[in-house]
Amino acid sequence: MFKKILLATSGAPSTFGAARVAFDMAKRYGAEVVVLNVMGVPTKAFSHIVNDVRTGEEIEVDEEYRSWVEEELKTTFEKQIETVEYSKIVLTTGVPSREILRCAREEDADLIVMGASSGDSSVYRKGYPGSTLQKVAKAARCPVMTVHRETASYWGGFSNIVFATDFSKQAESAFRFALSSAREMGCDLTLLHALDISGKVLDQNEIEDQLIAARDRIRATYVPLMGDFKDFDIEVWEGVPYVEIVKMAREKSADLIVMAHHNHELDPEKARIGSTMEQVILRAGCPVVSVSKPDKV
Amino acid sequence: MPEGKFCNKTPITTDEQLKATLNDKGGKQYYEEMNHLEVDSEKLWGTIQKTMKSRLKTWLEICAHCGLCAEPCFLYQVNGRVPEQVPSYKIQATLGQIVKKKGKVDNAFMQMCMETAWSKCTCCNRCGHYCPHGIDMGVMFSYLRGLLYGQGFVPWELKIGAGMHRVYRAQMDVTTEDWVETCEWMAEENEDEWPGLEIPVDKVGADIMYTCNAREPKHYPEDLAEAAILFHVAGENWTVPSEGWEQTSLSMFAGDWECCKDNVANVYAAIERLKPKRATGTECGHAHRATVIEGPYWMGREDGQPPVPFLHYVEWLAEALREGKIKIDPSKRIKEPVTLQDSCNYVRNQGLKDVTREIISYLVEPGYFVEMAPCKEHNYCCGGGGGFNGIGKYREQRNMALRKKMDQILDTGCKLVIAPCHNCWDAIRDLEEEYEIGIRWTFLKPLVIKMMEVPEHLLPKDE
Ligand code: SF4
Ligand code: SF4
Ligand code: SF4
Numbered sequence: 168m169f170k171k172i173l174l175a176t177s178g179a180p181s182t183f184g185a186a187r188v189a190f191d192m193a194k195r196y197g198a199e200v201v202v203l204n205v206m207g208v209p210t211k212a213f214s215h216i217v218n219d220v221r222t223g224e225e226i227e228v229d230e231e232y233r234s235w236v237e238e239e240l241k242t243t244f245e246k247q248i249e250t251v252e253y254s255k256i257v258l259t260t261g262v263p264s265r266e267i268l269r270c271a272r273e274e275d276a277d278l279i280v281m282g283a284s285s286g287d288s289s290v291y292r293k294g295y296p297g298s299t300l301q302k303v304a305k306a307a308r309c310p311v312m313t314v315h316r317e318t319a320s321y322w323g324g325f326s327n328i329v330f331a332t333d334f335s336k337q338a339e340s341a342f343r344f345a346l347s348s349a350r351e352m353g354c355d356l357t358l359l360h361a362l363d364i365s366g367k368v369l370d371q372n373e374i375e376d377q378l379i380a381a382r383d384r385i386r387a388t389y390v391p392l393m394g395d396f397k398d399f400d401i402e403v404w405e406g407v408p409y410v411e412i413v414k415m416a417r418e419k420s421a422d423l424i425v426m427a428h429h430n431h432e433l434d435p436e437k438a439r440i441g442s443t444m445e446q447v448i449l450r451a452g453c454p455v456v457s458v459s460k461p462d463k464v
Numbered sequence: 465m466p467e468g469k470f471c472n473k474t475p476i477t478t479d480e481q482l483k484a485t486l487n488d489k490g491g492k493q494y495y496e497e498m499n500h501l502e503v504d505s506e507k508l509w510g511t512i513q514k515t516m517k518s519r520l521k522t523w524l525e526i527c528a529h530c531g532l533c534a535e536p537c538f539l540y541q542v543n544g545r546v547p548e549q550v551p552s553y554k555i556q557a558t559l560g561q562i563v564k565k566k567g568k569v570d571n572a573f574m575q576m577c578m579e580t581a582w583s584k585c586t587c588c589n590r591c592g593h594y595c596p597h598g599i600d601m602g603v604m605f606s607y608l609r610g611l612l613y614g615q616g617f618v619p620w621e622l623k624i625g626a627g628m629h630r631v632y633r634a635q636m637d638v639t640t641e642d643w644v645e646t647c648e649w650m651a652e653e654n655e656d657e658w659p660g661l662e663i664p665v666d667k668v669g670a671d672i673m674y675t676c677n678a679r680e681p682k683h684y685p686e687d688l689a690e691a692a693i694l695f696h697v698a699g700e701n702w703t704v705p706s707e708g709w710e711q712t713s714l715s716m717f718a719g720d721w722e723c724c725k726d727n728v729a730n731v732y733a734a735i736e737r738l739k740p741k742r743a744t745g746t747e748c749g750h751a752h753r754a755t756v757i758e759g760p761y762w763m764g765r766e767d768g769q770p771p772v773p774f775l776h777y778v779e780w781l782a783e784a785l786r787e788g789k790i791k792i793d794p795s796k797r798i799k800e801p802v803t804l805q806d807s808c809n810y811v812r813n814q815g816l817k818d819v820t821r822e823i824i825s826y827l828v829e830p831g832y833f834v835e836m837a838p839c840k841e842h843n844y845c846c847g848g849g850g851g852f853n854g855i856g857k858y859r860e861q862r863n864m865a866l867r868k869k870m871d872q873i874l875d876t877g878c879k880l881v882i883a884p885c886h887n888c889w890d891a892i893r894d895l896e897e898e899y900e901i902g903i904r905w906t907f908l909k910p911l912v913i914k915m916m917e918v919p920e921h922l923l924p925k926d927e
Contacts (some may be wrong), residue, residue: 229487261683
C-alpha cells in the first residue's frame with residue numbers, strides 16, 4: 168500500500184510521534200522512509216541565509232551546517248533508521264509547506280507524515296502567514312497523516328479506523344483510503360457523518376429526519392463500494408462536527424481517523440479558523456489522515 | 465597577494481566556484497582577502513577612458529556643490545544629515561577622486577568606495593529629481609559599482625549573485641528543468657480549483673509572454689500559479705519561455721556589466737524565438753528596470769525599446785481591470801486604510817505612478833486609500849534597494865535606512881501596505897521584523913485573486 172513514506176520533521180521532540188508512526192508503517196509495509204528536514208526559511212539573497220526553524224536565529228547554510236544537521240537527525244532517529252530497510256535524509260531550505268510538497272512530488276511519495284506542530288513555529292509564519300499543515304493538506308497528491316501527540320503514535324495492532332465524511336467529492340478519495348487501510352490491516356471501519364447543527368435552530372423532528380437521511384446516504388454512497396468487506400458500522404451523530412468526530416474516535420478506541428480536506432479558503436489564516444480537520448488533529452488521541460486528491464489512495 | 469581565492473577580479477563562472485564562495489561563511493575569507501587585493505590602476509584608468517561617457521564626465525564637472533541634492537536623499541535624512549551622506553559629496557569623494565587621480569588609488573580607498581557605493585546609495589535616483597543640473601547619483605553610482613566590480617571590490621553576496629546569473633542564468637540555482645517542472649507542478653496543483661488552468665511553455669505567437677523572478681520558482685511558486693490564474697481568468701493567450709524566463713538582474717546591482725547584457729540578451733532571445741505580441745514580467749521592480757528600462761541600452765538597441773512592447777505587471781493588471789477582463793467584486797474591496805509603496809524602479813524610472821493608482825481605484829473602497837507623503841515619483845526608497853537588502857556586511861546601515869519608510873508608513877496610519885515590487889516587499893517585511901510597528905504587506909496578485917469575480921464557466925463543475 169505504501170512504497171514511500173515522506174516524514175517531514177524538524178527533528179524536534181514534537182515530531183517524534185510522527186517519526187514513530189512513519190517508521191513503524193515503513194517496517195510493516197517494507198516501505199522506504201524519506202526523512203525531510205527543511206532547515207530554514209530563506210531570509211534574503213540565495214537561500215543560504217535562513218531563519219533556523221527551531222531557534223528562529225539567522226544562520227548560514229553551508230556544508231558544515233548541513234552535515235551537522237544531518238548528523239543530528241541520524242542520531243535522533245538512529246534506532247528507527249535501523250529498523251527499516253530503506254531510508255534516506257533529505258535536507259533543504261525554503262518555505263516548509265512548499266518544500267514538503269516539492270519533495271513529495273519529486274519522490275512520488277505515497278504518504279506524508281508530519282507532526283501537527285512542527286510546521287507552526289513563529290519562524291515559519293513570519294512574513295509567510297499560513298499554516299504549513301493547511302497548505303500541505305490542501306495541495307498534496309497523496310494522503311497526509313498528522314500525528315499531534317506522542318501517545319497518538321501507535322501504528323501497530325489496529326482495531327478501528329474512523330472515517331468521517333461530509334459527502335464531498337474529496338471524501339470519496341478519503342473513503343477509498345480508509346477502506347483499503349482497513350482491509351490491509353484487517354480491522355473495523357466506522358463510517359461517520361457528523362451532522363452539523365452548530366448555530367442552527369432545528370427542532371428534534373427535523374434533526375431526526377436529517378439523521379435518517381444521512382444514514383441512508385452513507386449506505387447508498389459507500390456500502391456498494393465495499394464488496395466483501397463486512398467489518399463496518401455506520402454512525403450519524405449530530406453536533407459540532409469536530410467534537411463528534413473526536414468523541415467517536417474515543418468511543419471506538421480508534422487508531423486512525425481518516426477525513427477529507429477540501430478547504431477552498433485561499434487565506435490560510437481564515438482556513439485555520441474554520442477547519443474541522445485542524446481541530447480534529449489538535450484534539451484527537453490518534454493519528455489523523457487527510458486526503459484531498461484521488462491520486463494515491 | 466594580488467588576487468585572492470574568492471576575492472579577485474574574475475567573475476564567478478562555474479558551479480564549483482559558486483559553491484566554494486558560498487561556503488565561505490559570511491564572506492569571512494573573502495573580506496580578509498580583500499584587504500590584500502591589488503588595485504590595477506592602469507586597467508581602472510583604461511576602463512574609465514573607454515567607458516565613461518560625456519554625460520557622466522560633464523556631471524562630475526558641472527556639479528555646483530550647491531547641496532540641493534542633500535535633503536532629497538533618504539540616507540542623508542536618516543543618518544543625522546552628516547556631510548558624508550550628501551549625494552554630491554558621496555560621488556565626488558569616490559568616483560570624482562578616481563577620475564582625478566587617473567585611477568591611481570589604493571586598496572583602502574577602493575574599500576571606502578565600496579562601502580559608499582553599496583551602503584550609502586541605493587541607486588533610487590531620487591536626488592536626480594532635485595538637482596538643478598539633473599545630476600543623478602543613482603546613475604553615477606551604478607557606474608562606479610561597475611568599476612569596483614571590475615577590480616574585485618564588491619560585497620560578497622553580490623559577487624555570488626552575479627555568479628548565479630552567469631552560471632544558471634538566474635539569480636538562484638534554478639535550472640531550465642527545474643523551471644519547466646515547476647510550471648507543470650503549479651498547473652497540476654491548481655487544476656482542480658481552476659479547471660483548464662495551464663502554464664503553457666514555449667508557445668509560439670502568444671499574445672503575451674511572461675517572465676519572472678527566480679525566487680518564485682525556487683521558493684514561492686504560488687506566485688507563478690497566481691499569475692497563471694489571473695491570465696486564465698482574463699482569458700489571456702499567454703506563454704512562458706523555457707529559456708530566458710528569468711528577468712531579474714542582481715548583476716545590475718553588482719556592477720557586472722557584461723553579465724547584465726547577457727541576462728537581457730537571454731530574455732530578448734526568448735522574445736525573438738517565441739514571437740509574442742507583447743511581454744510582461746512579474747511584480748518585481750528592478751527586474752523591469754533591468755529588462756525594459758536599461759536593457760535596451762545594454763543591448764545597443766537603437767530605439768531604446770525591447771523587441772516587443774514590454775509592460776510592467778502593474779500595466780498589465782490595470783489594463784485587465786480597465787477592460788473588464790478581470791472584475792472585482794465590489795463587496796470585497798479593501799475597507800481599511802491602505803497605502804501603496806511606489807517602487808523607484810518603475811515609478812521614478814518609468815513613470816508608472818498613475819497606472820498603479822488606477823489599480824488602487826478598483827481594489828480599494830473610495831476613501832480608504834492613503835498616500836504616503838511624499839509619493840509617486842517623489843517617494844522614498846523602501847530602504848533596501850540596489851542590493852542593500854541582501855548584503856550582510858551592511859545590515860546595520862540597511863536597518864537604519866528602513867527608518868524613512870517606517871516613518872512614512874506610520875504617518876499614514878495604515879496597517880496594510882500594498883508593495884508590488886518584490887524587493888520593496890522584502891524591505892517592508894524586514895522593517896516589521898526589525899521595528900515591529902504592526903503592519904501587514906501584500907503583493908497585488910493574491911489580493912486580486914481574493915477579490916475578483918470568477919465567471920461561472922471557469923468554476924469547478926461539481927461543487
Ligand atoms: S544638487 Fe546637483 S549640482 Fe547641487 S550639489 Fe547636488 S549634484 Fe551637485
Ligand atoms: S540615488 Fe538615492 S540613495 Fe543614492 S544618493 Fe541619490 S537619493 Fe541618495
Ligand atoms: S526596492 Fe523598491 S523602493 Fe527600494 S529602491 Fe528598489 S524599487 Fe525603490
